[in-house]
Amino acid sequence: MIEKPVVSISGKRGPFNNVVDALSRIDLNFLGGKRILIKPNIGRAASPGRGYNTHPQAIAGVLEVIKQVNTLKVAIGESPLVGIDTMEAFKKGGVTDVAEKYNVELIDFDATPPFVKEIHNGRVLSSTKVCSPLSEYDIIISVPVAKTHMHTGVTLGIKNMKGCLYRHEKVKYHQLEYKYKEYPEKTLDSAISDLATILLPDLTIVDGYIGMEGLGPSGGEAVNSDFAVASKNAMASDVYACLLMGVQPESVPHLKLISERMNMSLDPGAYKVEPGDYQKFIHPYKKPPENISVKFKNIHVYEKEACSSCLSTLMLFLKRFSGDMTDYVLRDGKFHIAIGKGIENAAEGTVFVGNCTRAHKDKGIYVPGCPPVPTRIYEAVTGREPDENEPEVE
Numbered sequence: 001m002i003e004k005p006v007v008s009i010s011g012k013r014g015p016f017n018n019v020v021d022a023l024s025r026i027d028l029n030f031l032g033g034k035r036i037l038i039k040p041n042i043g044r045a046a047s048p049g050r051g052y053n054t055h056p057q058a059i060a061g062v063l064e065v066i067k068q069v070n071t072l073k074v075a076i077g078e079s080p081l082v083g084i085d086t087m088e089a090f091k092k093g094g095v096t097d098v099a100e101k102y103n104v105e106l107i108d109f110d111a112t113p114p115f116v117k118e119i120h121n122g123r124v125l126s127s128t129k130v131c132s133p134l135s136e137y138d139i140i141i142s143v144p145v146a147k148t149h150m151h152t153g154v155t156l157g158i159k160n161m162k163g164c165l166y167r168h169e170k171v172k173y174h175q176l177e178y179k180y181k182e183y184p185e186k187t188l189d190s191a192i193s194d195l196a197t198i199l200l201p202d203l204t205i206v207d208g209y210i211g212m213e214g215l216g217p218s219g220g221e222a223v224n225s226d227f228a229v230a231s232k233n234a235m236a237s238d239v240y241a242c243l244l245m246g247v248q249p250e251s252v253p254h255l256k257l258i259s260e261r262m263n264m265s266l267d268p269g270a271y272k273v274e275p276g277d278y279q280k281f282i283h284p285y286k287k288p289p290e291n292i293s294v295k296f297k298n299i300h301v302y303e304k305e306a307c308s309s310c311l312s313t314l315m316l317f318l319k320r321f322s323g324d325m326t327d328y329v330l331r332d333g334k335f336h337i338a339i340g341k342g343i344e345n346a347a348e349g350t351v352f353v354g355n356c357t358r359a360h361k362d363k364g365i366y367v368p369g370c371p372p373v374p375t376r377i378y379e380a381v382t383g384r385e386p387d388e389n390e391p392e393v394e
């Protein structure tokens with residue numbers, strides 16, 4: 001009889017001990033003699049514990065466990081959101097200190113030219129640009145932070161592989177034209193499933209210590225759910241992380257697609273979960289709202305085919321400046337702002353943000369940039385600089 005893949009869950013112990021405990025039930029002998037690349041989610045230059053990034057102590061937990069295995073070498077690598085400096089994100093996120101403590105290399109995936117990987121039988125992609133350091137490692141360990149995601153439902157271990165794509169290649173996935181009538185799914189979901197056919201983690205540890213709920217991945221709220229999920233089966237860890245977040249795995253389009261295309265079950269019963277009473281760690285996350293406007297009073301957001309960098313800019317701008325926009329509302333009493341390549345029917349007088357909205361620039365105020373900068377939006381709208389020079393990324 002074929003044994004079910006093991007998925008191991010821990011909770012209520014903090015980021016480090018959750019991970020150490022979850023990994024204690026996974027056979028890690030396969031790491032012996034191998035070159036190991038740890039891929040956290042450090043997409044933003046944000047301090048730990050805010051739900052944006054993987055907690056550095058969760059990464060420390062992984063390193064603590066794998067130092068017991070006789071690996072050949074270990075490194076931590078990332079290609080963050082476009083416009084974010086990788087090493088700065090590592091530093092602000094507390095990862096640099098952890099890497100120094102465990103004496104492992106930090107790799108800026110964007111520092112060297114990528115290689116092109118063919119995708120055979122892709123739905124929407126025939127190839128993609130993958131960061132070159134990946135070719136130097138035998139094993140990829142995905143260590144995402146648990147987040148809801150306004151475009152993809154959730155972002156967990158499988159979607160975290162998108163951070164192995166070189167610079168603007170990540171943006172491309174958000175902007176593929178919808179021309180595949182035979183596929184009802186969004187092109188972004190199809191593209192993530194195409195990527196999964198060539199790049200899946202060998203081991204996943206989902207860090208749910210402090211995740212992000214609601215308007216993730218950039219504008220949600222931090223949630224202290226205090227769990228970790230580990231598995232060598234990439235689908236198993238995502239399925240159980242979904243369950244702990246109160247999300248039905250089959251409701252997540254990219255997981256459903258990957259399940260169908262790659263014969264990876266979404267049925268929790270297909271996996272051996274330990275401990276059996278894992279339900280005690282369930283902490284339902286608030287779902288993303290249908291659109292961003294509902295979160296900000298008197299703001300009308302047009303958002304279509306925007307990538308995470310522009311979403312991040314928009315959220316930072318709205319969080320900091322939305323209260324200052326009352327003098328710049330249109331006739332309906334709302335301040336109108338647009339991001340993304342697919343904008344249609346925006347009102348005259350809208351603020352168009354980012355190079356992708358350039359075609360509309362004569363209809364209102366245009367703020368170029370890729371990604372654009374929150375303070376530049378403020379300056380373009382008000383004609384003055386913001387009062388203080390606060391950091392733009394939290």
Ligand code: SF4
Binds near residue numbers: 308357
């Ligand atoms: S302008 Fe914005 S949405 Fe367009 S590619 Fe740049 S960051 Fe992404």
